[in-house]
Amino acid sequence: MQIATWNVNSLNVRLEHVLAWLEKHPVDALALQETKLTDDKFPRDAIREAGYETVFTGQKTYNGVALLTKTPAEDIAYALPGFEDDHKRVIAATVNGVRVIGVYCPNGQALDSPKFEYKLAWFEALASWLNTELQNHDKLVLTGDFNIAPRPEDTYDPERWEGRILCSPPERAALQTLLDAGLADCWRLFDEREGRHRFTWWDYRNGGWARNAGLRIDHVLATPALVDVCRECKAHVGERGRKRPSDHVPVVAEFDV
Amino acid sequence: MQIATWNVNSLNVRLEHVLAWLEKHPVDALALQETKLTDDKFPRDAIREAGYETVFTGQKTYNGVALLTKTPAEDIAYALPGFEDDHKRVIAATVNGVRVIGVYCPNGQALDSPKFEYKLAWFEALASWLNTELQNHDKLVLTGDFNIAPRPEDTYDPERWEGRILCSPPERAALQTLLDAGLADCWRLFDEREGRHRFTWWDYRNGGWARNAGLRIDHVLATPALVDVCRECKAHVGERGRKRPSDHVPVVAEFDV
DNA sequence: GAATACCCAG
DNA sequence: CTGGGTATTC
Incomplete structure (x- = not known):
């Protein structure tokens, strides 16, 4: 089973990229972030024609997440319990017996910004919900x-x-809290690989891509039951070189389940 | 000698269209309207590489006119004398012994709009200047x-x-005043032609192009010395069907001079 | 409907 | 630099 994540920075602009990528890489589940679409404008039909069903929750201009799956998505959650503000950042579903939680975590802007406080509070709510989810899902x-x-x-x-x-x-402590709850960063299972691309995001500004000035901020975290059968976790860096790319590339993990 | 006019509705967006069109139709002079560019941003070099020199006068967002010529443009005028407001709507030059005046006339918005008053006043100033120009130029x-x-x-x-x-x-009276001063509408020399496209502009809205809901508002008016040797005057309607077209198409007149 | 400006965000 | 929103024009 292959599970992927991709911050598309507007699904309106990136729909063709996503469909072309899915055609070449027919993963079982693809989590999208920053769709920037209200639900009434979500391109469900075009995605269905490509062989995927979608669950989504979105808003105008900012945020917006979706989960594209080949098999039905069950037990869908559209928000962090107890943190139902107007940011659409979370979508979760059970796919083929695997609980998949897609998140677009707050950026935070700057350490002294109120948005940074929001980021930390949001991660606390995520960690809290993760603990309950882990009680119900082995994978x-x-x-x-x-x-x-x-x-x-990174x-x-x-x-x-x-x-x-x-x-x-x-921020790193907040991430570590998630790992401590019982997850591992699949990427790190393949740290020793030679000539590996290291990043998942390159700023549009200052020629970030041309200078390979990137960061690894898109992740696939998994429970031991999945980590034990993780065969691969990599970034599809080539997508950053296409015309009108997102600033993020897809990250794909493969599990033997 | 071929002389053409084209309201490009942003030369920024339409530069490739113009260069491709000129390659197929290397007219001697092309008048552009609605360049929407300040002079410092005019793509003079790209046009020069295509074999044309340019004179232009523009502003941000609105209006802006240019004259592209294969041979040098002489005696350039950048405005209506006595009507030097901030609208950049007029560019004139002598090309191969022919006086070419390119104009982007005001739209007027609505009959009860102050812009309508402006339109009529502007046409009066144009007619007045035209009379002095006609004294100096036979062609x-x-x-x-x-x-x-x-x-x-139309x-x-x-x-x-x-x-x-x-x-x-x-408005029609204002146009007639220009004709009465000693010009003819070259288009009408070919009124009887079979199956002729009748319009030069189709609104972007309401599928104007698909419904052929157009108007003929782009013109080539000429003095008798040129009318007598006018071989052709037609609209290049196909340009309206390209991707990201202007709402106007080129109108081309050919003279045996 | 398609441009541009100005604003905000990453 | 690349998104989106708003307002304005034609």
Whole structure:
């Protein structure tokens, strides 16, 4: 079973990219972030014609998440319990017996911003909900755009990024709380691989892609039952080089289930 | 000698269209309207590489006119004398001994709008200047987007358009004043032609192009010395069917000079 | 419906 | 730099 995540930065603009990518990479579940579409404008039909059903929750301009699946999505959750604000950042479903939680975590903007407080509070609510979900699901994947680079080596320039937004101690602690609850970062199972691309996001600004000035902030976290059978976890870096790309690329994990 | 006019509705967006069209139709002079570019952003170099020199006068967002020529443009005028407001609507030059005046005439918005008053005042200033220009030039072409459909048959639906903006008596009188000064509408030399496309503009809204709901508001007016040797005057309607087209198409007149 | 400006976000 | 929203024009 293959599970992928992709922050598309507007599904309106990226629909053709997603459909073309799915045709080449028919994963079992694809979590999308930043669809930036209200539900009435979601391109459900075009995606259905490509062989995928979708569950989604979105809003205008910001956020918006979706889960594309080849088999039916069951027990759908559209928000963090107890954190039902107007940000559409969470979509979860059970797919083929695997609990898949797709998240678009807050960016936080800057350490001294109110949005940073919101980010930490949001992660607390996520961790709390994750614990209850873990009680019910042996096989669980938490995936999406976390807006946190876990380690110095997950940035193109640690000197520049350490301690700053996306790389600060409280953010990394928040991520660690999720791992401590019983998840592993699938990416790290393949850390030793030679010549591996290291990032999942490159800023549009300042020629980030041309300079390979990227970060690894999109993750696939999984429970031991899945980590034990994880065969692969990689970023499809080529998508960043297409015309009108998203600033994020797909990250795909494969499990022997 | 071929002289053409084209309201491009943003030269930024339409530059590739213009260059491709010029490659197929290497007219001697092309008057552009609605370039919507300040002079510092005019793509002079790209046009030069296509074999044309340009004179232009533009502004941000609105209006903006240019004259593209294969041979040097002389005696350039950038405005209506005595009507130097901030609208960039007029560019004139002598090309191969022919005086070419390119105009983007005001739209007028509605008969009861202050913009309608402006339109009529602007046409008066144009007529006044035209008279002095005619004293100096035997061969003269006045071309551009006039925002006036001269006759009922120059609209797709006379019942709907007669008397309204672009088709009102005072506007048609203003156009007639220009003709009375000593010009003829080259288009009408070929009125009897079979199966001829009748329009030069189709509204973006309501599927104007698909319904052929067009108007003839872009014109080539010429002095008798040119009318006598006018071989052709037609609209390049196919341009309206391209991707991301302007709402106007080129109108081309050919003279045996 | 298709442009542009200005604003905000990442 | 690349999205989206708003307002304005034609």
